[in-house]
Amino acid sequence: MLNRTRRPRAAVAVAALCMLTALTSCSDSGSKSSSPSSTTPTTAASTASGKGxxxxxxxxxxxxxxxxxxxxxxxxxxxxxxxxxxxxxxxxxxxxxxxxxxxxxxxxxxxxxxxxxxxxxxxxxxxxxxxxxx
Ligand SMILES: [Cu+2]
Known part of the structure; x- marks a missing residue:
């Protein structure tokens, strides 16, 4: 019984580590492409408030x-x-x-x-x- 419950947990832990690695590498590449798009709303907002x-x-x-x-x-x-x-x-x-x-x-x-x-x-x-x- 105990062996059976431990093995899946270990598998889950390994899977979680893989997920974390995937997320980290994903957010690295994501931040590069998201920075231009985050600049655009800021510029638009300051233009609007400056006018109004x-x-x-x-x-x-x-x-x-x-x-x-x-x-x-x-x-x-x-x-x-x-x-x-x-x-x-x-x-x-x-x-x-x-x-x-x-x-x-x-x-x-x-x-x-x-x-x-x-x-x-x-x-x-x-x-x-x-x-x-x-
Ligand atoms: Cu007056």
Missing amino acids: SRITIQNFKFMPASLTVAPGTKITVTNKDSTPHTVTATGKKAFDTGDIAAGKTVTFTAPSAKGKYPYICTIHQYMKGTLTVG
């Missing part, structure tokens, strides 16, 4: 006036004017930077719910922009 994460205020205008970002994206707002501005969502104020002093940069987080969020500067209410979360 910045608003510049200059000459009493939001630039870009309409911006599309992923939910929860951190958005950097730079005020290049010599007067304070705000980035304030209209309606329920899904976001509100408060006063951004002249020359200052602040960040706020885009809403997590998808949709279109028109915003204004509460100091100069003719200044309008739209943040789209999608």
Whole structure:
């Protein structure tokens, strides 16, 4: 009885060692081919966030006036004017930077719910922009 149970175990151990060897050599060759493909998503992600994460205020205008970002994206707002501005969502104020002093940069987080969020500067209410979360 004991001999019979030991032999299969030994066989399993040997088989496991073979598997490990196969896995190791497999992952060695796999890492070479996977590194270019892992670089591609990183580049794509940084390009997307670079496009969608910045608003510049200059000459009493939001630039870009309409911006599309992923939910929860951190958005950097730079005020290049010599007067304070705000980035304030209209309606329920899904976001509100408060006063951004002249020359200052602040960040706020885009809403997590998808949709279109028109915003204004509460100091100069003719200044309008739209943040789209999608
Ligand atoms: Cu303003």
